[in-house]
Amino acid sequence: MNHSWNAGTGDVTDSYNVSYNETWLNGTINSFNHTGLSAHAWSNITVYAYNATDSTISLGASDNVQIQNNAVSVLNVTDITVSEGDNVTFDINSTDADGDTPVFDCNNSALFDTFNTSTGEGLWITDLTDAGTYYVEFDVSDGYGSVDYQVMTITINEVITLPVANFSANTVTGYAPLSVQFTDNSGNNPTAWFWDFGDDTNSSQQNPTHTYSATGTYNVCLSASNLAGSNISSNMAITVTAAPSSGSSHSGGSGSSGKQVIREADESNESEESTGDDNAEGKSTKHIESVNFETNSGGETLNDVTVWSSEETAYLSISTGTKVTDASGGSVNSIRIVDIPVSDIPEMEDAMTLHAYECTPDGTTFSPAIHLTFALSEEEWEQYGESAKVGWYNDDTGEWEIIQGTADASTRTITIQASHFSTYALFGDNNGELTGTQDTGSQGGMSMSWLWILLLLAIVGGAGYCITQINKKE
Structure with a gap:
């Protein structure tokens, strides 16, 4: 550190006395050049002017100067790329001409399992949820006001592992036709699915609904795939059995007698509900369009329930112990069946739509399946009879799926099993012809023709007889 001075203009001095660190x-x-100073050291001197003529010395003039600080620089901040599950390790360094002790820091130290602010070393043990790009600012300071920083980009790539195929179904047994909702539960993020339903049909949807029309046992499996490959699940057996005969307790309402479950009277003031003989007494009427019912903690119905459409051309029958579930898996305590205009639904090829119904809430499923019964008029039964078909509309495929029903000529009804709610319709064959009743009508028409002929002959014969008798008298 070099110090310099002068006596000032016009002043005369014979010598200077310099004091530094108590040395003269x-x-x-x-x-005066003060050498050998360490970093950040102070150089302190006091100078006195001496006049030998009169032996006088001036007041001292002091100068205190600190060595200038050298800036610190952060080093070894380089971008890092690893995969999920790998370790991120780093060792941040610094340089400083003064040899000062660095202190390291960053703006997101919470990411790291360890971070040493004295050495700049750090460790991040990543797991399978850490995929992404992270920007971390590292800085170093020397304690004397100098700070330097750099940004490190840490990229953690997602690890794609082989899927573990797994699935569930909302039911594994039921009457034909049985509609089953399958749900993909595969692990390790599959991106493609292939379902083998065991009946020579398949699907590539993630969560398909499939209807089994014929009885039998079907082994279902799922192949789940992603970029790492594919994995096949174990088989699930779906058992489909034949529907009960039309005389069973499910074909006409609740109970073995087939009597209907009833609701509060619409026009009377009766508020109580009754079944069986009470219904014959006219104490109340049927449930129309909607019905509320009670369930236990497991979502199973506590009573048999039947509800009719407003036109009373179809009704839903739910047996005691049926589990009724909404689309999210919760319990359902109210259902509706509403007549809808046949013009509002998609047409079925080579078929005439006779009746259509919307069953709600949407997404409701039943285990075991409930019954949907269509009540045909006498004219409809004569023309279509047991050839009438029932279908539900599949929104995923945009097509009607036919359900095999049980026809009962004595009640003019067709009953199907429904494991889920949808739009249902009753279709008649466009080529349907009148059955026996029509033939009987033709024979009746022919008989009437013969009667008229006989009557005419009788009239003519009677007239002839009268004329003959008159002629005899004349």
Whole structure:
């Protein structure tokens, strides 16, 4: 550190006395170079002017100067790329001409399992949820006001592992036709699915609904795939059995007698509900369009329930112990069956739509399946009879799926099993012809023709007889 001075304009001095660190230097020099100073050290001197003529010495003039600080620089901040499950390790360094002790820091130290602010070393043990790009600012300071920083980009790539195929179904047994909702539960993020339903049909949807029309046992499996490959699940057996005969307790309402479950009276003031003989007494009427019912903690119905459409051309029958579930898996305590205009639904090829119904809430499923019964008029039964078909509309495929029903000529009804709610319709064959009743009508028409002929002959014969008798009298 070099110090220099002078006596000032017009002043005369014979020598200077310099004091530094309690050491005196005397002479005529007007500068002093203080060497050997360490980083951040102070160089302190006091200078006195001496006049030998009158032996006087001036007041001292002091100068205190600190060595200038050298800036610190952060080093070894380089971008890092690893995969999920790998370790991110780093060792941040610094350089400083003064040799100061660095202190390291970053703006997101919470990411790291360890981070040493003295050495700049750090560790991040990643797992399978850490995929992404992270920007971390590292800085270093020397304690004397100098700070330097750099940004490190840490990229953690997602690890794609082989899927583990797994699935569930909302039911594994039921009457034909049985509609089953399958749900994909595969692990390790599959991106493609292939379902083998065991009846020579398949699907590539993630969560398909499939209807089994014929009885039998079907082994279902799922192949789940992603970029790492594919994995096949174990088989699930779906058992489909034949529907009960039309005389069973499910074909006409609740109970073995087939009597209907009833609701509060619409026009009377009766509020109580009854079944069986009470219904014959006219104490109340049927449930129309909607019905509320009670369930236990497991979502199973506590009573048999039947509800009719407003036109009373179809009704839903739910047996005691049926589990009724909404689309999210919760319990359902109210259902509706609403007549809808046949013009509002998609047409079926080579078929005439006779009746259509919307069953709600949407997404409701039943285990075991409930019964949907269509009540045909006498005219409809004569023309279509047991050839009438029932279908539900599959929104995924945009097509009607036919359900095999049980026809009962004595009640003019067709009953199907429904494991889920949808739009249902009753279709008649466009080529349907009148059955026996029509033939009977033709024979009746022919008989009437013969009667008229006989009557005419009788009239003619009677007239002839009268004329003959008159002629005889004349």
